[in-house]
Amino acid sequence: MGSRMVGFRATRIGESEDGEARLEVSEGCSEGGVGRWTGSRAWRRNTVTAGDHTGVQPLSRVRVHAVTFALDESASVNALPALLGMHGEHIEWLNVEIRSPKPSADDWVGVFSPAKFNSSTCPPEFGNNKEQAPLICSSPIKYHYANYSSPDYAKTGKAILRFQLINQRSDFSFALFSGGISSPKLIAVSNTVSFANPRAPVYPRLAQGKSWDEMTVTWTSGYDIDEAAPFVEWGPKNGPKTRSPAGTLTFSRNDMCGSPARTFGWRHPGYIHTSFLKDLWPNSVYTYKLGHQLFDGTYVWSKLYTFKASPYPGQNSLQKVIIFGDMGKAERDGSNEYSNYQPGSLNTTDQLIKDLDNIDIVFHNGDITYANGYISQWDQFTSQVEPIASTVPYMITSGNHERDWPGSGSFYNTTDSGGECGVLAETMFYVPAENRAKFWYATDYGMFRFCIADTEHDWREGTEQYRFIEQCLASVDRRKQPWLIFLAHRVLGYSSSSFYAQEGSFEEPMGRESLQKLWQKYRVDIAFYGHVHNYERSCPIYENQCVSTEKSHYTGTMNGTIHVVAGGGGSHLSDFTTLQTRWSLYRDSNYGFVKLTAFNHSSLLFEYKRSNDGKVHDSFTISRDYRDVLACVHDSCSPTTMAS
Numbered sequence: 001m002g003s004r005m006v007g008f009r010a011t012r013i014g015e016s017e018d019g020e021a022r023l024e025v026s027e028g029c030s031e032g033g034v035g036r037w038t039g040s041r042a043w044r045r046n047t048v049t050a051g052d053h054t055g056v057q058p059l060s061r062v063r064v065h066a067v068t069f070a071l072d073e074s075a076s077v078n079a080l081p082a083l084l085g086m087h088g089e090h091i092e093w094l095n096v097e098i099r100s101p102k103p104s105a106d107d108w109v110g111v112f113s114p115a116k117f118n119s120s121t122c123p124p125e126f127g128n129n130k131e132q133a134p135l136i137c138s139s140p141i142k143y144h145y146a147n148y149s150s151p152d153y154a155k156t157g158k159a160i161l162r163f164q165l166i167n168q169r170s171d172f173s174f175a176l177f178s179g180g181i182s183s184p185k186l187i188a189v190s191n192t193v194s195f196a197n198p199r200a201p202v203y204p205r206l207a208q209g210k211s212w213d214e215m216t217v218t219w220t221s222g223y224d225i226d227e228a229a230p231f232v233e234w235g236p237k238n239g240p241k242t243r244s245p246a247g248t249l250t251f252s253r254n255d256m257c258g259s260p261a262r263t264f265g266w267r268h269p270g271y272i273h274t275s276f277l278k279d280l281w282p283n284s285v286y287t288y289k290l291g292h293q294l295f296d297g298t299y300v301w302s303k304l305y306t307f308k309a310s311p312y313p314g315q316n317s318l319q320k321v322i323i324f325g326d327m328g329k330a331e332r333d334g335s336n337e338y339s340n341y342q343p344g345s346l347n348t349t350d351q352l353i354k355d356l357d358n359i360d361i362v363f364h365n366g367d368i369t370y371a372n373g374y375i376s377q378w379d380q381f382t383s384q385v386e387p388i389a390s391t392v393p394y395m396i397t398s399g400n401h402e403r404d405w406p407g408s409g410s411f412y413n414t415t416d417s418g419g420e421c422g423v424l425a426e427t428m429f430y431v432p433a434e435n436r437a438k439f440w441y442a443t444d445y446g447m448f449r450f451c452i453a454d455t456e457h458d459w460r461e462g463t464e465q466y467r468f469i470e471q472c473l474a475s476v477d478r479r480k481q482p483w484l485i486f487l488a489h490r491v492l493g494y495s496s497s498s499f500y501a502q503e504g505s506f507e508e509p510m511g512r513e514s515l516q517k518l519w520q521k522y523r524v525d526i527a528f529y530g531h532v533h534n535y536e537r538s539c540p541i542y543e544n545q546c547v548s549t550e551k552s553h554y555t556g557t558m559n560g561t562i563h564v565v566a567g568g569g570g571s572h573l574s575d576f577t578t579l580q581t582r583w584s585l586y587r588d589s590n591y592g593f594v595k596l597t598a599f600n601h602s603s604l605l606f607e608y609k610r611s612n613d614g615k616v617h618d619s620f621t622i623s624r625d626y627r628d629v630l631a632c633v634h635d636s637c638s639p640t641t642m643a644s
């Protein structure tokens with residue numbers, strides 16, 4: 001077994017407090033923490049965390065820097081089959097067989113990729129003094145306890161684990177450790193496993209382009225542009241096909257702002273390609289295939305996908321929109337202590353896949369993957385949502401787990417992005433923003449106008465983002481696009497979550513204060529938020545006052561904006577306060593998502609569905625005409641002149 005470990009340094013090192021701190025900077029959600037408002041710009045996190053709804057990225061529990069070597073010739077790990085994706089699959093299951101002469105209940109198996117996870121590639125971040133550097137310098141991409149499906153393992157020393165692997169540009173190995181995940185001792189390493197073409201184009205995600213008749217396709221591959229030319233071959237279903245070139249982006253460890261993204265969590269992201277499919281016919285069905293033309297003239301192809309082009313802005317057709325936040329990812333094979341961090345994620349994903357024929361566009365309102373600096377997890381996420389994102393536009397919002405990092409220009413000084421500081425979100429997904437590093441944008445879908453804010457950058461009056469929000473709200477013709485929707489990750493409006501209630505604000509400080517006059521002036525129908533991991537709906541409200549007593553069938557003028565927290569996409573649930581607030585109409589501490597259906601310019605259906613049963617647990621309708629949108633309500637019109 002030792003011979004397989006060429007390149008591993010076999011000297012034992014002590015545990016360094018410093019190293020431990022580096023590894024554990026990513027400790028889940030600041031939203032779970034009791035925040036302390038410290039002045040004009042910075043929302044600081046106390047060291048105290050509130051309650052059991054905080055989450056910990058499971059990979060951050062593995063103390064990679066503390067690994068020691070205890071390679072044992074009589075222990076073994078065998079993974080079968082060793083070659084995956086023989087028929088073009090990019091998700092495969094395999095068996096890993098374990099034998100250990102000294103088994104223990106806390107033995108575990110880590111999946112590493114690339115397969116050679118030795119210290120020879122440790123970058124300077126791990127310390128210039130090689131004696132101080134850790135023995136391995138990359139986190140596993142996932143792990144399982146050895147006794148997960150073999151309860152007698154601690155007695156017999158024999159176990160078989162089922163793992164699901166996805167194609168992510170490199171080979172894999174499985175390593176057996178004793179000592180639990182806190183003092184890992186490496187016992188044995190498996191044979192190498194790989195996909196037939198590890199560099200194949202995978203996980204396409206659609207997003208609306210900057211104009212209504214443009215769809216963008218973003219995907220990941222192992223081909224840089226000096227090896228192959230990326231493109232999309234596409235056209236109307238049953239019609240002639242054309243090819244559109246793709247741009248290619250990538251980034252390096254040095255683009256990460258801190259640990260773990262820059263250290264144990266780093267993994268090469270591959271090459272991210274985006275192609276712009278233009279001049280689409282409204283509502284027409286298209287097929288597409290990802291392609292790479294190698295310089296020897298041969299081609300590498302993905303499978304064939306289908307999408308429906310977006311409607312013309314103002315067009316009257318049935319339009320169905322999904323909105324949720326904070327979904328994250330989970331492993332179908334149960335690894336990483338499945339259900340510990342984002343327990344609702346797979347249920348939400350599966351409900352959306354089941355109903356995909358009745359969905360036109362999806363908004364994932366921030367906190368996308370919770371990779372928190374463990375970069376491999378972005379591949380896992382894009383693989384998990386592929387059936388959705390390859391079929392309908394998958395529009396994302398920036399959250400604290402995408403962007404926040406001290407001293408990096410984020411509005412909050414937390415370490416929630418695990419050192420990613422926005423680079424992953426801004427590269428892995430396309431959004432039609434002027435500048436993807438400033439994640440605000442507008443997008444139209446038929447009778448809807450969506451104005452997407454970026455709460456991780458300053459939104460207050462006088463800022464660039466404030467000007468954008470006003471411009472987005474002001475520039476829509478409401479006769480053609482009556483349904484005006486505002487989205488932001490943190491709750492800028494109203495939430496009864498216990499941590500906002502503790503603050504006494506029931507919102508992110510400076511949210512309403514800055515924006516309510518815009519929501520009112522431009523008659524925003526519904527404002528959606530995530531960040532708080534539950535569901536809540538307010539009355540139509542302005543300046544803390546309900547402006548309607550109606551609860552489920554709104555007709556005529558709206559008088560105010562309905563605020564909705566839809567942050568139960570998957571991540572561990574948040575608590576509600578026991579305080580009763582007048583404006584809170586419906587609360588559900590569960591996993592779920594919202595569906596909006598515009599039947600025409602006068603009729604909208606709102607439904608909240610739970611992820612575990614797909615059933616509607618809250619709903620309302622809006623029925624009104626254009627004159628109701630124009631009607632002057634409190635603070636929504638300029639004073640009229642007496643002159644005649």
Ligand SMILES: [Fe+2]
Pocket residue numbers: 029031366367399400401489530531532
């Ligand atoms: Fe969040």
